[in-house]
Amino acid sequence: MRKEYFSEPAVFFDQDGTLSCWRWVDIDEVKKEGYFRSVLPHDNVITASGILTLMGCAVGTYGAAWLEDGHSVDDKDYWMDMHAPHIPKKNRIYVPCGSEKAAFFEEKTGRRITPSDILIDDNSDVLRSWESYGGTGIKVRTPENGRYGTWTGYSFVYDTRPQLIAEYILYIQKLRSLTSKGAQMASGM
Numbered sequence: 001m002r003k004e005y006f007s008e009p010a011v012f013f014d015q016d017g018t019l020s021c022w023r024w025v026d027i028d029e030v031k032k033e034g035y036f037r038s039v040l041p042h043d044n045v046i047t048a049s050g051i052l053t054l055m056g057c058a059v060g061t062y063g064a065a066w067l068e069d070g071h072s073v074d075d076k077d078y079w080m081d082m083h084a085p086h087i088p089k090k091n092r093i094y095v096p097c098g099s100e101k102a103a104f105f106e107e108k109t110g111r112r113i114t115p116s117d118i119l120i121d122d123n124s125d126v127l128r129s130w131e132s133y134g135g136t137g138i139k140v141r142t143p144e145n146g147r148y149g150t151w152t153g154y155s156f157v158y159d160t161r162p163q164l165i166a167e168y169i170l171y172i173q174k175l176r177s178l179t180s181k182g183a184q185m186a187s188g189m
Helices: 043-054 072-083 101-109 124-132 162-186
Strands: 011-013 059-065 092-096 118-121 136-141 154-157
Touching: 011 043, 043 059, 043 162, 059 072, 059 101, 072 092, 092 101, 101 124, 118 124, 118 162, 124 136, 136 162, 154 162
Parallel strands: 011 059, 011 118, 059 092, 118 136, 136 154
Antiparallel strands: none
């Protein structure tokens, strides 16, 4: 049975490297209990997600976790409760590590991704996949990513003022919604 959340377009923030700082450490360190509780927040991105929530935008997180280890989701939820409590647990989607985020979303929600579904992530490959399913990707540029210039779509720098980040995201969502409606009208749908 699928859950009845995010039936309408929403803005999703990846957690690792987007809401929180990514640390280049050995994967065994990342898998340790408590690791995700200790990462530092990207305060401006978190505040922007809160502004979007206050503006009535559907906001959630969408990131990978080791679902079978018994602690990764709890650690990530603890971190979210401490740093971004405005995003409730019901709005946090955890994808099994190694799974395709976009395909998992459609399976989990029972609906197709639309151009108004925004994914904000630090990983260009994940964003390209999200867009191949019909969504809109926005890359958050941090000191840890964006070094190769492979992402040419929408982006913002993590330490931009939160109000500007929120306004930018809403502008893109509205633009993509209008573009999508225009394409539907042109095709006679």
